[in-house]
Amino acid sequence: MTRAVGVDERLLGTYVEELGRIGEAPGHGLFRFQYDAAWQQARDQLLQWIGEAGLEARVDAVGNVFGRLPGRSDRVVLTGSHVDTVPSGGRYDGALGVVGGLAALAALREHGTPERTLEVVALCEEESSRFTGNFFGTRAMLGLIEPDEPDRLVDADGITLAEAMRQVGLDPAAIATARRSDLDAFLELHIEQGRVLADERVDVGLVEVIPAITWQTVTVRGQQDHAGATPMDLRRDAFQAAAEMARRITRLVEGEGRPAVLTTGRWEVEPGLPSIVPGLARFSVDLRHPDEQVRDRLLAEVDRTCAEVAGQHRVQVEVVRDKHEEAATMDAGLLAVLRDAVDSCGVSSRSMPSGAGHDSQLMATRVPTAMLFVPSVEGRSHSPAEFTELADCVRGASVLATALHRLAFDPGT
Ligand SMILES: [Zn+2]
Known part of the structure:
Protein backbone atom coordinates (compact mmCIF):
# COMPACT_ATOMS: atom_id res chain seq x y z
CA MET A 1 0.00 0.00 0.00
CA PRO A 211 -21.70 16.56 -15.98
CA ALA A 212 -22.69 17.75 -19.39
CA ILE A 213 -24.25 21.22 -19.07
CA THR A 214 -26.67 22.78 -21.50
CA TRP A 215 -27.95 26.35 -21.36
CA GLN A 216 -30.94 27.36 -23.46
CA THR A 217 -32.91 30.56 -23.82
CA VAL A 218 -36.64 30.07 -24.40
CA THR A 219 -38.41 33.05 -25.97
CA VAL A 220 -42.21 33.06 -26.04
CA ARG A 221 -44.09 35.57 -28.23
CA GLY A 222 -47.80 36.11 -27.66
CA GLN A 223 -49.89 39.21 -28.06
CA GLN A 224 -49.57 42.41 -26.03
CA ASP A 225 -53.07 43.57 -25.00
CA HIS A 226 -54.94 45.76 -22.54
CA ALA A 227 -55.27 44.05 -19.14
CA GLY A 228 -58.78 45.42 -18.57
CA ALA A 229 -60.32 45.29 -22.01
CA THR A 230 -59.13 41.83 -23.16
CA PRO A 231 -61.26 38.89 -21.91
CA MET A 232 -59.32 35.92 -20.54
CA ASP A 233 -60.50 33.58 -23.30
CA LEU A 234 -59.16 35.86 -26.05
CA ARG A 235 -55.65 36.35 -24.66
CA ARG A 236 -52.35 35.06 -25.97
CA ASP A 237 -50.43 35.82 -22.78
CA ALA A 238 -46.74 35.09 -23.35
CA PHE A 239 -45.91 34.89 -19.65
CA GLN A 240 -48.69 32.40 -18.81
CA ALA A 241 -47.48 30.12 -21.60
CA ALA A 242 -43.84 30.46 -20.49
CA ALA A 243 -44.76 29.77 -16.85
CA GLU A 244 -46.57 26.58 -17.85
CA MET A 245 -43.59 25.51 -19.95
CA ALA A 246 -41.27 26.08 -16.98
CA ARG A 247 -43.52 24.10 -14.63
CA ARG A 248 -43.92 21.19 -17.02
CA ILE A 249 -40.22 20.84 -17.92
CA THR A 250 -39.33 21.09 -14.22
CA ARG A 251 -41.79 18.29 -13.38
CA LEU A 252 -40.32 16.26 -16.24
CA VAL A 253 -36.84 16.41 -14.70
CA GLU A 254 -38.23 15.85 -11.19
CA GLY A 255 -39.76 12.68 -12.59
CA GLU A 256 -36.39 11.60 -13.99
CA GLY A 257 -34.94 11.78 -10.44
CA ARG A 258 -31.39 12.37 -9.23
CA PRO A 259 -28.86 13.39 -10.51
CA ALA A 260 -30.78 15.19 -13.30
CA VAL A 261 -31.28 18.90 -12.52
CA LEU A 262 -33.07 21.69 -14.37
CA THR A 263 -33.22 25.37 -13.38
CA THR A 264 -35.11 28.28 -14.93
CA GLY A 265 -33.22 31.03 -13.13
CA ARG A 266 -33.48 34.11 -15.35
CA TRP A 267 -36.75 35.70 -16.46
CA GLU A 268 -37.71 38.70 -18.57
CA VAL A 269 -41.25 39.82 -19.25
CA GLU A 270 -42.15 42.55 -21.76
CA PRO A 271 -43.39 45.16 -21.47
CA GLY A 272 -43.48 44.28 -17.76
CA LEU A 273 -46.30 46.54 -16.59
CA PRO A 274 -49.27 45.68 -14.34
CA SER A 275 -51.89 46.88 -16.81
CA ILE A 276 -50.59 45.09 -19.91
CA VAL A 277 -50.95 41.45 -20.95
CA PRO A 278 -47.31 40.41 -21.62
CA GLY A 279 -46.45 40.11 -25.29
CA LEU A 280 -43.08 38.50 -24.69
CA ALA A 281 -41.54 36.27 -22.03
CA ARG A 282 -38.03 34.89 -22.03
CA PHE A 283 -36.44 32.44 -19.58
CA SER A 284 -33.23 30.49 -19.22
CA VAL A 285 -32.94 26.72 -18.93
CA ASP A 286 -29.90 25.14 -17.25
CA LEU A 287 -30.01 21.35 -17.65
CA ARG A 288 -27.32 18.98 -16.33
CA HIS A 289 -26.76 15.25 -16.22
CA PRO A 290 -23.51 13.26 -15.98
CA ASP A 291 -24.72 10.95 -18.76
CA GLU A 292 -24.78 12.84 -22.06
CA GLN A 293 -27.32 10.43 -23.57
CA VAL A 294 -29.77 11.05 -20.74
CA ARG A 295 -29.12 14.80 -20.95
CA ASP A 296 -29.83 14.78 -24.68
CA ARG A 297 -33.03 12.72 -24.25
CA LEU A 298 -34.25 15.16 -21.58
CA LEU A 299 -33.40 18.10 -23.86
CA ALA A 300 -35.48 16.62 -26.66
CA GLU A 301 -38.40 16.21 -24.21
CA VAL A 302 -37.93 19.80 -22.99
CA ASP A 303 -38.10 21.12 -26.56
CA ARG A 304 -41.16 18.96 -27.35
CA THR A 305 -42.96 20.09 -24.19
CA CYS A 306 -42.32 23.79 -24.93
CA ALA A 307 -43.67 23.37 -28.48
CA GLU A 308 -46.77 21.54 -27.17
CA VAL A 309 -47.55 24.23 -24.57
CA ALA A 310 -47.00 26.96 -27.19
CA GLY A 311 -49.61 25.30 -29.40
CA GLN A 312 -52.13 25.09 -26.57
CA HIS A 313 -51.64 28.79 -25.73
CA ARG A 314 -51.54 29.95 -29.39
CA VAL A 315 -48.13 31.59 -28.88
CA GLN A 316 -44.81 31.19 -30.69
CA VAL A 317 -41.78 29.69 -29.03
CA GLU A 318 -38.14 29.84 -30.02
CA VAL A 319 -35.48 27.82 -28.20
CA VAL A 320 -31.84 28.89 -28.64
CA ARG A 321 -29.00 26.74 -27.35
CA ASP A 322 -26.42 29.01 -25.70
CA LYS A 323 -24.03 26.37 -24.37
CA HIS A 324 -23.83 22.63 -24.92
CA GLU A 325 -20.85 21.12 -23.12
CA GLU A 326 -19.63 17.59 -23.17
ZN1 LIG B 1 -14.81 26.26 -7.61
Whole structure:
Protein backbone atom coordinates (compact mmCIF):
# COMPACT_ATOMS: atom_id res chain seq x y z
CA MET A 1 0.00 0.00 0.00
CA THR A 2 1.12 3.58 -0.69
CA ARG A 3 2.52 5.31 2.39
CA ALA A 4 0.21 7.95 3.85
CA VAL A 5 1.42 11.56 3.87
CA GLY A 6 -0.30 13.83 6.37
CA VAL A 7 -0.54 17.60 6.10
CA ASP A 8 0.07 20.04 8.96
CA GLU A 9 -3.35 20.84 10.45
CA ARG A 10 -2.24 24.13 12.00
CA LEU A 11 -0.64 25.33 8.79
CA LEU A 12 -3.71 24.45 6.69
CA GLY A 13 -6.02 26.07 9.27
CA THR A 14 -3.99 29.29 9.10
CA TYR A 15 -4.01 29.29 5.29
CA VAL A 16 -7.81 28.82 5.14
CA GLU A 17 -8.43 31.48 7.77
CA GLU A 18 -6.09 34.13 6.36
CA LEU A 19 -6.91 33.65 2.68
CA GLY A 20 -10.59 33.69 3.74
CA ARG A 21 -10.22 37.23 5.06
CA ILE A 22 -8.81 38.63 1.81
CA GLY A 23 -11.67 40.32 -0.04
CA GLU A 24 -14.18 39.59 2.71
CA ALA A 25 -16.94 42.09 3.45
CA PRO A 26 -17.88 41.08 7.01
CA GLY A 27 -21.33 39.47 6.99
CA HIS A 28 -21.52 39.50 3.19
CA GLY A 29 -18.88 36.99 2.16
CA LEU A 30 -16.01 37.28 -0.28
CA PHE A 31 -15.60 39.53 -3.30
CA ARG A 32 -12.32 38.50 -4.94
CA PHE A 33 -12.44 39.03 -8.69
CA GLN A 34 -9.85 38.62 -11.42
CA TYR A 35 -7.09 41.27 -11.09
CA ASP A 36 -8.88 43.41 -8.47
CA ALA A 37 -7.29 44.66 -5.23
CA ALA A 38 -8.30 41.57 -3.22
CA TRP A 39 -7.01 39.29 -5.96
CA GLN A 40 -3.62 41.08 -5.89
CA GLN A 41 -3.49 40.78 -2.11
CA ALA A 42 -4.25 37.06 -2.35
CA ARG A 43 -1.53 36.63 -5.02
CA ASP A 44 1.04 38.37 -2.79
CA GLN A 45 0.01 36.33 0.26
CA LEU A 46 0.31 33.08 -1.69
CA LEU A 47 3.74 34.06 -3.04
CA GLN A 48 4.88 34.67 0.53
CA TRP A 49 3.55 31.29 1.74
CA ILE A 50 5.09 29.50 -1.25
CA GLY A 51 8.48 30.98 -0.32
CA GLU A 52 8.03 30.08 3.35
CA ALA A 53 7.23 26.47 2.34
CA GLY A 54 10.59 26.28 0.54
CA LEU A 55 9.02 26.07 -2.93
CA GLU A 56 10.03 28.03 -6.04
CA ALA A 57 7.49 30.81 -6.67
CA ARG A 58 6.42 31.97 -10.12
CA VAL A 59 3.61 34.00 -11.69
CA ASP A 60 2.78 33.29 -15.34
CA ALA A 61 1.62 35.70 -18.06
CA VAL A 62 -2.04 35.69 -16.96
CA GLY A 63 -1.40 35.78 -13.20
CA ASN A 64 -1.63 32.09 -12.36
CA VAL A 65 0.56 31.65 -9.26
CA PHE A 66 2.77 28.54 -8.99
CA GLY A 67 4.78 26.89 -6.26
CA ARG A 68 7.28 24.33 -7.59
CA LEU A 69 9.18 21.47 -6.03
CA PRO A 70 11.68 20.48 -8.75
CA GLY A 71 12.11 16.78 -9.44
CA ARG A 72 14.71 14.77 -11.36
CA SER A 73 12.41 14.98 -14.39
CA ASP A 74 10.90 18.22 -15.77
CA ARG A 75 7.57 16.45 -16.34
CA VAL A 76 5.05 17.98 -13.92
CA VAL A 77 2.39 16.60 -11.61
CA LEU A 78 0.15 19.59 -10.94
CA THR A 79 -2.45 20.27 -8.25
CA GLY A 80 -4.47 23.36 -7.37
CA SER A 81 -7.71 25.23 -8.04
CA HIS A 82 -8.94 28.79 -8.55
CA VAL A 83 -8.38 31.78 -6.27
CA ASP A 84 -11.25 34.05 -7.49
CA THR A 85 -14.75 33.96 -5.99
CA VAL A 86 -18.34 34.60 -6.99
CA PRO A 87 -19.87 37.84 -5.58
CA SER A 88 -20.71 37.28 -1.91
CA GLY A 89 -18.93 33.94 -2.11
CA GLY A 90 -17.48 31.65 0.54
CA ARG A 91 -14.01 30.90 1.87
CA TYR A 92 -13.66 27.37 0.48
CA ASP A 93 -14.75 27.24 -3.17
CA GLY A 94 -11.49 27.15 -5.11
CA ALA A 95 -9.43 28.42 -2.19
CA LEU A 96 -9.33 25.04 -0.45
CA GLY A 97 -7.78 23.37 -3.50
CA VAL A 98 -5.09 26.05 -3.59
CA VAL A 99 -4.12 26.03 0.09
CA GLY A 100 -4.71 22.26 0.41
CA GLY A 101 -2.28 21.76 -2.49
CA LEU A 102 0.19 24.14 -0.90
CA ALA A 103 0.00 22.30 2.45
CA ALA A 104 0.47 19.01 0.56
CA LEU A 105 3.61 20.26 -1.23
CA ALA A 106 4.95 21.71 2.04
CA ALA A 107 4.63 18.21 3.55
CA LEU A 108 6.13 16.50 0.49
CA ARG A 109 9.18 18.77 0.53
CA GLU A 110 10.27 16.89 3.66
CA HIS A 111 10.52 13.74 1.51
CA GLY A 112 13.50 14.98 -0.53
CA THR A 113 13.71 15.30 -4.31
CA PRO A 114 10.83 13.71 -6.24
CA GLU A 115 11.27 11.84 -9.53
CA ARG A 116 8.73 14.06 -11.28
CA THR A 117 8.38 17.78 -10.56
CA LEU A 118 5.48 18.82 -8.33
CA GLU A 119 3.62 22.10 -8.73
CA VAL A 120 0.69 23.77 -7.00
CA VAL A 121 -1.27 26.43 -8.86
CA ALA A 122 -3.65 29.22 -7.83
CA LEU A 123 -5.59 29.67 -11.07
CA CYS A 124 -6.30 33.34 -11.72
CA GLU A 125 -9.94 32.99 -12.76
CA GLU A 126 -12.74 30.42 -12.91
CA GLU A 127 -16.03 32.04 -11.94
CA SER A 128 -16.39 34.80 -14.60
CA SER A 129 -17.46 37.25 -11.88
CA ARG A 130 -15.72 40.22 -13.50
CA PHE A 131 -15.19 39.27 -17.17
CA THR A 132 -17.27 36.70 -19.04
CA GLY A 133 -14.23 34.63 -19.92
CA ASN A 134 -14.48 31.82 -17.44
CA PHE A 135 -11.75 29.24 -16.85
CA PHE A 136 -9.31 31.97 -17.96
CA GLY A 137 -6.38 30.59 -15.95
CA THR A 138 -6.86 27.03 -17.18
CA ARG A 139 -7.53 28.13 -20.74
CA ALA A 140 -4.27 30.10 -20.74
CA MET A 141 -2.36 27.00 -19.66
CA LEU A 142 -3.99 24.97 -22.43
CA GLY A 143 -3.55 27.61 -25.14
CA LEU A 144 -7.31 28.11 -25.49
CA ILE A 145 -7.60 31.89 -25.15
CA GLU A 146 -8.89 33.59 -28.30
CA PRO A 147 -6.51 36.31 -29.60
CA ASP A 148 -9.22 39.01 -29.43
CA GLU A 149 -10.43 38.21 -25.90
CA PRO A 150 -8.26 40.70 -23.94
CA ASP A 151 -9.60 43.65 -25.95
CA ARG A 152 -13.13 42.28 -26.41
CA LEU A 153 -14.03 41.38 -22.82
CA VAL A 154 -15.14 44.34 -20.70
CA ASP A 155 -16.08 44.52 -17.01
CA ALA A 156 -19.06 46.41 -15.52
CA ASP A 157 -16.99 49.62 -15.38
CA GLY A 158 -16.01 49.45 -19.05
CA ILE A 159 -12.43 48.33 -18.35
CA THR A 160 -11.13 45.83 -20.89
CA LEU A 161 -9.45 42.65 -19.77
CA ALA A 162 -6.25 43.90 -21.46
CA GLU A 163 -6.33 47.13 -19.41
CA ALA A 164 -7.02 45.18 -16.22
CA MET A 165 -4.02 42.95 -16.97
CA ARG A 166 -1.73 45.96 -17.51
CA GLN A 167 -2.94 47.50 -14.24
CA VAL A 168 -1.53 44.49 -12.36
CA GLY A 169 1.71 44.40 -14.34
CA LEU A 170 0.74 41.67 -16.83
CA ASP A 171 1.28 41.97 -20.59
CA PRO A 172 -1.67 40.76 -22.70
CA ALA A 173 0.71 40.23 -25.63
CA ALA A 174 2.50 37.54 -23.60
CA ILE A 175 -0.57 35.33 -22.92
CA ALA A 176 0.68 32.58 -25.23
CA THR A 177 3.73 32.04 -22.98
CA ALA A 178 1.41 30.72 -20.23
CA ARG A 179 0.78 27.60 -22.31
CA ARG A 180 2.09 24.36 -20.81
CA SER A 181 3.12 21.18 -22.57
CA ASP A 182 4.92 19.58 -19.61
CA LEU A 183 1.92 18.41 -17.56
CA ASP A 184 1.58 14.67 -16.84
CA ALA A 185 -1.35 14.91 -14.42
CA PHE A 186 -3.71 17.36 -12.70
CA LEU A 187 -5.40 16.70 -9.35
CA GLU A 188 -7.96 19.18 -7.97
CA LEU A 189 -9.17 19.17 -4.37
CA HIS A 190 -12.51 21.00 -3.99
CA ILE A 191 -15.48 21.26 -1.67
CA GLU A 192 -18.49 19.27 -2.83
CA GLN A 193 -20.87 22.29 -2.93
CA GLY A 194 -23.72 19.83 -2.41
CA ARG A 195 -24.80 17.75 0.59
CA VAL A 196 -24.27 14.12 -0.43
CA LEU A 197 -21.01 13.58 1.53
CA ALA A 198 -22.26 15.45 4.62
CA ASP A 199 -25.60 13.60 4.67
CA GLU A 200 -23.94 10.19 4.22
CA ARG A 201 -21.09 11.06 6.61
CA VAL A 202 -18.45 10.12 4.03
CA ASP A 203 -15.01 11.77 4.29
CA VAL A 204 -14.00 12.08 0.64
CA GLY A 205 -15.77 12.01 -2.73
CA LEU A 206 -13.95 10.66 -5.79
CA VAL A 207 -15.34 12.44 -8.82
CA GLU A 208 -15.85 10.16 -11.81
CA VAL A 209 -17.47 12.61 -14.18
CA ILE A 210 -18.26 16.32 -14.41
CA PRO A 211 -21.70 16.56 -15.98
CA ALA A 212 -22.69 17.75 -19.39
CA ILE A 213 -24.25 21.22 -19.07
CA THR A 214 -26.67 22.78 -21.50
CA TRP A 215 -27.95 26.35 -21.36
CA GLN A 216 -30.94 27.36 -23.46
CA THR A 217 -32.91 30.56 -23.82
CA VAL A 218 -36.64 30.07 -24.40
CA THR A 219 -38.41 33.05 -25.97
CA VAL A 220 -42.21 33.06 -26.04
CA ARG A 221 -44.09 35.57 -28.23
CA GLY A 222 -47.80 36.11 -27.66
CA GLN A 223 -49.89 39.21 -28.06
CA GLN A 224 -49.57 42.41 -26.03
CA ASP A 225 -53.07 43.57 -25.00
CA HIS A 226 -54.94 45.76 -22.54
CA ALA A 227 -55.27 44.05 -19.14
CA GLY A 228 -58.78 45.42 -18.57
CA ALA A 229 -60.32 45.29 -22.01
CA THR A 230 -59.13 41.83 -23.16
CA PRO A 231 -61.26 38.89 -21.91
CA MET A 232 -59.32 35.92 -20.54
CA ASP A 233 -60.50 33.58 -23.30
CA LEU A 234 -59.16 35.86 -26.05
CA ARG A 235 -55.65 36.35 -24.66
CA ARG A 236 -52.35 35.06 -25.97
CA ASP A 237 -50.43 35.82 -22.78
CA ALA A 238 -46.74 35.09 -23.35
CA PHE A 239 -45.91 34.89 -19.65
CA GLN A 240 -48.69 32.40 -18.81
CA ALA A 241 -47.48 30.12 -21.60
CA ALA A 242 -43.84 30.46 -20.49
CA ALA A 243 -44.76 29.77 -16.85
CA GLU A 244 -46.57 26.58 -17.85
CA MET A 245 -43.59 25.51 -19.95
CA ALA A 246 -41.27 26.08 -16.98
CA ARG A 247 -43.52 24.10 -14.63
CA ARG A 248 -43.92 21.19 -17.02
CA ILE A 249 -40.22 20.84 -17.92
CA THR A 250 -39.33 21.09 -14.22
CA ARG A 251 -41.79 18.29 -13.38
CA LEU A 252 -40.32 16.26 -16.24
CA VAL A 253 -36.84 16.41 -14.70
CA GLU A 254 -38.23 15.85 -11.19
CA GLY A 255 -39.76 12.68 -12.59
CA GLU A 256 -36.39 11.60 -13.99
CA GLY A 257 -34.94 11.78 -10.44
CA ARG A 258 -31.39 12.37 -9.23
CA PRO A 259 -28.86 13.39 -10.51
CA ALA A 260 -30.78 15.19 -13.30
CA VAL A 261 -31.28 18.90 -12.52
CA LEU A 262 -33.07 21.69 -14.37
CA THR A 263 -33.22 25.37 -13.38
CA THR A 264 -35.11 28.28 -14.93
CA GLY A 265 -33.22 31.03 -13.13
CA ARG A 266 -33.48 34.11 -15.35
CA TRP A 267 -36.75 35.70 -16.46
CA GLU A 268 -37.71 38.70 -18.57
CA VAL A 269 -41.25 39.82 -19.25
CA GLU A 270 -42.15 42.55 -21.76
CA PRO A 271 -43.39 45.16 -21.47
CA GLY A 272 -43.48 44.28 -17.76
CA LEU A 273 -46.30 46.54 -16.59
CA PRO A 274 -49.27 45.68 -14.34
CA SER A 275 -51.89 46.88 -16.81
CA ILE A 276 -50.59 45.09 -19.91
CA VAL A 277 -50.95 41.45 -20.95
CA PRO A 278 -47.31 40.41 -21.62
CA GLY A 279 -46.45 40.11 -25.29
CA LEU A 280 -43.08 38.50 -24.69
CA ALA A 281 -41.54 36.27 -22.03
CA ARG A 282 -38.03 34.89 -22.03
CA PHE A 283 -36.44 32.44 -19.58
CA SER A 284 -33.23 30.49 -19.22
CA VAL A 285 -32.94 26.72 -18.93
CA ASP A 286 -29.90 25.14 -17.25
CA LEU A 287 -30.01 21.35 -17.65
CA ARG A 288 -27.32 18.98 -16.33
CA HIS A 289 -26.76 15.25 -16.22
CA PRO A 290 -23.51 13.26 -15.98
CA ASP A 291 -24.72 10.95 -18.76
CA GLU A 292 -24.78 12.84 -22.06
CA GLN A 293 -27.32 10.43 -23.57
CA VAL A 294 -29.77 11.05 -20.74
CA ARG A 295 -29.12 14.80 -20.95
CA ASP A 296 -29.83 14.78 -24.68
CA ARG A 297 -33.03 12.72 -24.25
CA LEU A 298 -34.25 15.16 -21.58
CA LEU A 299 -33.40 18.10 -23.86
CA ALA A 300 -35.48 16.62 -26.66
CA GLU A 301 -38.40 16.21 -24.21
CA VAL A 302 -37.93 19.80 -22.99
CA ASP A 303 -38.10 21.12 -26.56
CA ARG A 304 -41.16 18.96 -27.35
CA THR A 305 -42.96 20.09 -24.19
CA CYS A 306 -42.32 23.79 -24.93
CA ALA A 307 -43.67 23.37 -28.48
CA GLU A 308 -46.77 21.54 -27.17
CA VAL A 309 -47.55 24.23 -24.57
CA ALA A 310 -47.00 26.96 -27.19
CA GLY A 311 -49.61 25.30 -29.40
CA GLN A 312 -52.13 25.09 -26.57
CA HIS A 313 -51.64 28.79 -25.73
CA ARG A 314 -51.54 29.95 -29.39
CA VAL A 315 -48.13 31.59 -28.88
CA GLN A 316 -44.81 31.19 -30.69
CA VAL A 317 -41.78 29.69 -29.03
CA GLU A 318 -38.14 29.84 -30.02
CA VAL A 319 -35.48 27.82 -28.20
CA VAL A 320 -31.84 28.89 -28.64
CA ARG A 321 -29.00 26.74 -27.35
CA ASP A 322 -26.42 29.01 -25.70
CA LYS A 323 -24.03 26.37 -24.37
CA HIS A 324 -23.83 22.63 -24.92
CA GLU A 325 -20.85 21.12 -23.12
CA GLU A 326 -19.63 17.59 -23.17
CA ALA A 327 -19.31 15.61 -19.95
CA ALA A 328 -15.72 15.35 -18.70
CA THR A 329 -14.59 11.91 -17.60
CA MET A 330 -11.89 11.76 -14.96
CA ASP A 331 -8.78 9.65 -15.63
CA ALA A 332 -9.17 6.03 -14.49
CA GLY A 333 -5.48 5.63 -13.58
CA LEU A 334 -5.51 8.73 -11.38
CA LEU A 335 -8.76 7.61 -9.75
CA ALA A 336 -7.06 4.32 -8.87
CA VAL A 337 -4.18 6.28 -7.29
CA LEU A 338 -6.69 8.33 -5.30
CA ARG A 339 -8.50 5.16 -4.15
CA ASP A 340 -5.18 3.77 -2.94
CA ALA A 341 -4.47 7.04 -1.13
CA VAL A 342 -7.91 6.89 0.53
CA ASP A 343 -7.10 3.38 1.83
CA SER A 344 -3.63 4.43 3.05
CA CYS A 345 -5.10 7.40 4.92
CA GLY A 346 -7.85 5.27 6.48
CA VAL A 347 -10.69 7.57 5.43
CA SER A 348 -14.08 6.67 3.96
CA SER A 349 -14.92 7.52 0.36
CA ARG A 350 -17.51 7.15 -2.35
CA SER A 351 -17.54 7.68 -6.10
CA MET A 352 -19.81 10.43 -7.36
CA PRO A 353 -20.48 12.83 -10.21
CA SER A 354 -19.75 16.51 -9.67
CA GLY A 355 -22.75 18.79 -9.43
CA ALA A 356 -20.91 21.96 -10.42
CA GLY A 357 -18.51 22.78 -13.25
CA HIS A 358 -14.78 23.00 -12.45
CA ASP A 359 -11.39 23.81 -13.99
CA SER A 360 -10.86 20.04 -14.07
CA GLN A 361 -13.51 19.60 -16.78
CA LEU A 362 -11.40 21.67 -19.17
CA MET A 363 -8.05 20.35 -17.98
CA ALA A 364 -9.35 16.81 -18.57
CA THR A 365 -9.63 17.51 -22.31
CA ARG A 366 -5.82 17.77 -22.57
CA VAL A 367 -4.21 16.33 -19.42
CA PRO A 368 -5.05 13.21 -17.34
CA THR A 369 -7.15 14.73 -14.55
CA ALA A 370 -8.98 13.68 -11.38
CA MET A 371 -10.88 15.50 -8.62
CA LEU A 372 -11.61 14.80 -5.01
CA PHE A 373 -14.31 16.40 -2.90
CA VAL A 374 -14.61 17.06 0.82
CA PRO A 375 -17.98 17.64 2.55
CA SER A 376 -19.74 21.01 2.54
CA VAL A 377 -21.79 21.59 5.70
CA GLU A 378 -25.48 21.52 4.67
CA GLY A 379 -24.29 21.59 1.06
CA ARG A 380 -24.05 25.39 1.19
CA SER A 381 -21.84 27.04 -1.44
CA HIS A 382 -21.55 30.22 -3.52
CA SER A 383 -22.66 31.84 -0.28
CA PRO A 384 -21.04 33.31 2.85
CA ALA A 385 -22.51 30.27 4.66
CA GLU A 386 -20.07 27.96 2.84
CA PHE A 387 -18.21 25.91 5.47
CA THR A 388 -16.08 22.79 5.73
CA GLU A 389 -14.75 21.50 9.07
CA LEU A 390 -10.95 21.82 9.36
CA ALA A 391 -10.73 18.08 10.07
CA ASP A 392 -12.39 17.40 6.70
CA CYS A 393 -10.03 19.84 4.95
CA VAL A 394 -7.07 18.00 6.54
CA ARG A 395 -8.40 14.57 5.46
CA GLY A 396 -8.86 15.77 1.87
CA ALA A 397 -5.46 17.46 1.72
CA SER A 398 -3.80 14.35 3.19
CA VAL A 399 -5.39 12.09 0.57
CA LEU A 400 -4.16 14.60 -2.03
CA ALA A 401 -0.63 14.64 -0.56
CA THR A 402 -0.55 10.83 -0.48
CA ALA A 403 -1.66 10.59 -4.12
CA LEU A 404 0.88 13.26 -5.16
CA HIS A 405 3.61 11.34 -3.32
CA ARG A 406 2.82 8.20 -5.26
CA LEU A 407 2.68 10.07 -8.60
CA ALA A 408 5.84 12.12 -8.11
CA PHE A 409 8.07 9.95 -5.90
CA ASP A 410 7.05 6.45 -7.10
CA PRO A 411 5.86 7.08 -10.67
CA GLY A 412 6.80 3.58 -11.74
CA THR A 413 4.53 1.79 -9.24
ZN1 LIG B 1 -14.81 26.26 -7.61
